[in-house]
Amino acid sequence: METTVETAKQLGLLPEEFESIKQILGRTPNFNEVAAYSVMWSEHCSYKNSIKWLKTLPREGSKLLVKAGEENAGLADIGDGYGVVFKIESHNHPSAIEPFQGAATGVGGIHRDIFTMGARPIAALNSLRFGNINDPKTRHLLKGVVEGIGHYGNCFGVPTVGGEVYFENCYHTNPLVNAMSVGIVKVGQTVSATAEGEGNPVFIVGSATGKDGIGGASFASADITEESAKDLPSVQVGDPFQEKKLLEACLELIPTGALVGMQDMGAAGIICSTAETSAKGGVGMRIDLDKVPKRQQNMKAWELLLSESQERMLMVVIKGREKEVLDIFEKWDLPCSEIGEVTTDGMLRFYMNGELEAELPAESLVLGGGAPVNDRAFSTPLYFEKIAAFDPSDVPVPKDLQAVARQLTVIPNIANKKWIYTQYDSMVGTGNTSTNDPSDASVVLVKETGKALAITTDCNSRYVHADPYKGAMIAVAEASRNIVCSGGTPLGVTNCLNFGNPYDPQVYFQFVEAVKGMGEACKKFDTPVTGGNVSFYNQNPDGAVYPTPTIGMVGVLDGYNEKMTLGFRSENDLIYLLGQSYNDINCSEYLHKICNVDFSPAPHFGLEEEHAVQQTILQLIKNKLIRSAHDVSEGGLFITLLESAFVNGLGFHASQHDSSIRADAFWFGESQSRVVVSVDPSLREAFESMIAGLGVESALLGLVKGKEVCINGEAWGTVSEWKQPYDEKIGSLMA
Numbered sequence: 136m137e138t139t140v141e142t143a144k145q146l147g148l149l150p151e152e153f154e155s156i157k158q159i160l161g162r163t164p165n166f167n168e169v170a171a172y173s174v175m176w177s178e179h180c181s182y183k184n185s186i187k188w189l190k191t192l193p194r195e196g197s198k199l200l201v202k203a204g205e206e207n208a209g210l211a212d213i214g215d216g217y218g219v220v221f222k223i224e225s226h227n228h229p230s231a232i233e234p235f236q237g238a239a240t241g242v243g244g245i246h247r248d249i250f251t252m253g254a255r256p257i258a259a260l261n262s263l264r265f266g267n268i269n270d271p272k273t274r275h276l277l278k279g280v281v282e283g284i285g286h287y288g289n290c291f292g293v294p295t296v297g298g299e300v301y302f303e304n305c306y307h308t309n310p311l312v313n314a315m316s317v318g319i320v321k322v323g324q325t326v327s328a329t330a331e332g333e334g335n336p337v338f339i340v341g342s343a344t345g346k347d348g349i350g351g352a353s354f355a356s357a358d359i360t361e362e363s364a365k366d367l368p369s370v371q372v373g374d375p376f377q378e379k380k381l382l383e384a385c386l387e388l389i390p391t392g393a394l395v396g397m398q399d400m401g402a403a404g405i406i407c408s409t410a411e412t413s414a415k416g417g418v419g420m421r422i423d424l425d426k427v428p429k430r431q432q433n434m435k436a437w438e439l440l441l442s443e444s445q446e447r448m449l450m451v452v453i454k455g456r457e458k459e460v461l462d463i464f465e466k467w468d469l470p471c472s473e474i475g476e477v478t479t480d481g482m483l484r485f486y487m488n489g490e491l492e493a494e495l496p497a498e499s500l501v502l503g504g505g506a507p508v509n510d511r512a513f514s515t516p517l518y519f520e521k522i523a524a525f526d527p528s529d530v531p532v533p534k535d536l537q538a539v540a541r542q543l544t545v546i547p548n549i550a551n552k553k554w555i556y557t558q559y560d561s562m563v564g565t566g567n568t569s570t571n572d573p574s575d576a577s578v579v580l581v582k583e584t585g586k587a588l589a590i591t592t593d594c595n596s597r598y599v600h601a602d603p604y605k606g607a608m609i610a611v612a613e614a615s616r617n618i619v620c621s622g623g624t625p626l627g628v629t630n631c632l633n634f635g636n637p638y639d640p641q642v643y644f645q646f647v648e649a650v651k652g653m654g655e656a657c658k659k660f661d662t663p664v665t666g667g668n669v670s671f672y673n674q675n676p677d678g679a680v681y682p683t684p685t686i687g688m689v690g691v692l693d694g695y696n697e698k699m700t701l702g703f704r705s706e707n708d709l710i711y712l713l714g715q716s717y718n719d720i721n722c723s724e725y726l727h728k729i730c731n732v733d734f735s736p737a738p739h740f741g742l743e744e745e746h747a748v749q750q751t752i753l754q755l756i757k758n759k760l761i762r763s764a765h766d767v768s769e770g771g772l773f774i775t776l777l778e779s780a781f782v783n784g785l786g787f788h789a790s791q792h793d794s795s796i797r798a799d800a801f802w803f804g805e806s807q808s809r810v811v812v813s814v815d816p817s818l819r820e821a822f823e824s825m826i827a828g829l830g831v832e833s834a835l836l837g838l839v840k841g842k843e844v845c846i847n848g849e850a851w852g853t854v855s856e857w858k859q860p861y862d863e864k865i866g867s868l869m870a
Contacts, residue, residue: 138169146173152507159499167485167493170437172500174403175410178671181506184637185669188650196663198626200322207248207328207399209665210320211626213691215584218322220254223262223315223592223631223687225670230312234279238312239287240373240445245316246291247399250382251448253326253389254318257566258579259288261298261314262592262631262685266307268547268868273302276310277555278869284314285558290375291382295559296567297577298592302547308675313631315687317590319581326389329396330412330420330451330477337420337475338457339405340464341381342446345430347372349441377446377469384467385448391463393456400447406440406500408449409483413497414504419482422475424492436485436492451477511637513644521734522601527720530730532797537851539729540773543803544857546728549770550864573782574621574700575766578692587698589623589690595769596681601722602737603648604655607684609737609807611656612745613768614688619749620764620810622699622756623690625660628653630667630686635679637671645682646671653684659742660749662688699756701765702782703813708762708839710787711822712772714748714809715832718796724769725803739806748808751831760814760822767809773802773846775811776836780844780854781861788845789837802846813839 143153146169156164156172164172178184194203200210200218208222226241242259249256261284266273288295293316330337388394396416398408405427409420424439434442452460457473464471478484483500485493499505533539543549561570566580568587576591593614599606615625630653635642657664667687673680692698703710717739726732755761767775780787791801800806814822826833837845844851851857 138164138166142166143169146170147177148173152176159496159505165493167437167440168495171406171440171493171495174441175406175500176506179402180407181502182669183507184509184511184671185646186502186508187510188647191650192654192664193657194663196627196661199663199665203663203665207251209627209629210252210325211665211689212322213581213586215586216322217581217584218320219588219626219689220249220252220318220320221315221629221687221689222248222666223313223629223685224668225631225633226312226314227309227633227670227673230280231309234276235283236372238280238283241312241314242284242287243373243375243378243445244401245314246293246378247401249316249318250385251326251328251397251399252320253324253386254320255386256293256316256318258296258317258577258590259293259315260296260577260590260592260687261312262594263298263300264306264311264596264680264683265302267304268302270307273307274869280310280312281555281558287373287375289560291379292563294561294563294567296561296569296579297590300552300555301596303597303681305680309673309680311633311673311680311683313592313633313685315592315629317588317689319583324389326394326397328398328412329416330418331416332395332453332477333479335395335454335477336452336457336473337422337477338450338452338460338471339427339474340448340450340471341469342374342377342444343428343430343470344439344442344444344447346434346438346442347444349438349443373445380467380469381446381448384464384469388460388463391459393453393459395451395453398449400449402443404440404442404444410497410500412449412451413483414501417481419478419480419497420475421478421484422486424485424487426472426474428470428472436487440485511643512640513647514640515644516641518734522736525732525735530720530726530732532799536798536802536846539725539799539803542729543725543770543774544777544861545864546724547865547868548724549774551862552865553862554866554869568695568698572700572702574698575617575764576621576623576690578621578698580695585694587692587695589618589621589692591617592685592687593617594683594685596683597727598722598737599649599684600681601735603645603682604652605737605740607649607652608656608742609740610684610686611653611660611662612740612807613766614686615660615662616749616766616810618688618690619752620699620766622697623692625662625688625690627665628657628662628686628688629665630684632667632669633673633680633683633685634671635674639679642679649682649684656742659746697756699764701763701779703779703785703787703839704762704783706785706839707816708813709816709819710789710836710838711812711814712809712834712836713751713812713831715744716793716796716801716809717804717806718800719804719806720800723771723803723805725771725799738804741808745808747831748810751826751829752810754825754829755812755822758825760818760825761812762815763813765811767811769805771803771805777844777857779811781858784842784854785839786841786843786854787837788840790847792834792836
């Protein structure tokens, strides 16, 4: 059946893209072929509106073992013959429609990206954004997403060790659910997502294929509307126990040497995995779709091609070694079917009961091959005028700082997220060291070596909204700062770039500037971007979400004893602030949520300043001159002190050392590149000497003392009195 331009438009293809397909094929495509191009050329699979700018990011580094984008996930060397594999991806649109399955399958999909490379996942993180928590819809989405993440991760047996959650009105209809997975693999034992070798058999393994998730890649490349609920079939259904068996079967198969290549079936299912592995190997495939194990009867060719049913892998096996593969999957009680073979002409041919249903050049379908590369227009957002008009002198300095501090402590973006993270198993595998003794980044043991990994996800999207270039730099800097404050050396970045509709020039401006800022910061911190994903079309009827370029970063500690924690350790330890304080309330939670100012510039940030502070922290940890380190972020200096006090219930006495700075900026401002450290009094001289030698500004704020919080000589109550509302706020709202 030949198709028309109208059919192509209904499937999400532009008229000029349909014409391009006709030229590639030298004929008018049939429906199956147009459906294949519609998902492969969707934003989700082809990055057609972003790849031009993604290529400008730093993609190579001395620690990377594969080039960025070359495999399913990033791979960096951690020494001792081991590598760390890591990636972050979004599952935003499915989670907006069906929060439990949307979030669960996001977790399942990202873990598959890790073990499809031969690595065993050892840690999961997430980065979440929701609307106003006082809204019943937000609470419904939050509850479903958290249950979905917890269910899949807990059943699959990988600890959720960290993450972040923010609540802003702009995410009301379109929450963001970004999932990150980190795994460990022996160097030289990775598997490539490549097909090669004429006549080598192609297998589909794992779950049977159903109609769930059909068109999911296209669904992820469109705006969310009131009508989106009808797209429920676009949301996949997950089975974590099936994935656990798939993980073990794949990791058992790899050492046999029978495997040529392996690719997980995520977005766009069979068409994507066959196209990408074939194009990478410069080969083609003959596939018999009737041999694919099915969950539903009478599935059509295009449904089998596009289904995103979960827990499936495509494997190319060395001819003659099929029985080894079949035996392993039979042992794990998993479907394993030979569905075709590798050919050498670069063509994908899909048959159904002997009849040719689609014939496509593999290269023409994929990113880096024939997929479109668009050059979108961009223009400065109009709301920048409101940001430029902000005058801090219009905001009076509050007379009662303590009252403001108490309000600040229970803002959902700042309050304890324990209602969320206690639903996740953080201790399975016994590698997570951060549950009872937290650091700024999560620290996870690599049991095969004496090393540990520091892992984090970070992005303050309000900063990016205020200044996309600077805000994205801050996201990278904060991730690096969290790893450094935990005792780690940053290795590399994976990113999840969440933006609105790329056809809106003001949204595209945010994207372009954010990518530029991210690239600048990654170069400075020597953290190449190993991969990730772009999620456009995060819109609601009122407009786009805040631009949210989430940074996932991994660092390495040469030994667990190098771990630095954020809690105050001992009575009478001295408390110092490293980095310069500024007269700056811009974009702070205080300004936004308490003063109700929606538009202000991003907070102060200087790349050189930030780099100097981080290098200083690393030296102080290496020389064992500090007992705790906690960076100043949301809520400012006071919240940082409070969080350090909460860990061990130790109080603090602190005073403002610089009278030239307004009091609200000093205690609640969010100017960057600052870290609170505590120092044993006997090491004061050595500490101050090293600080002076490194040229970083520092100030003595006070000392760790008793159980009280004391500010500028005024008693503000006990630590436990502050901790109770901080701990209980989100739980009480969810109740």
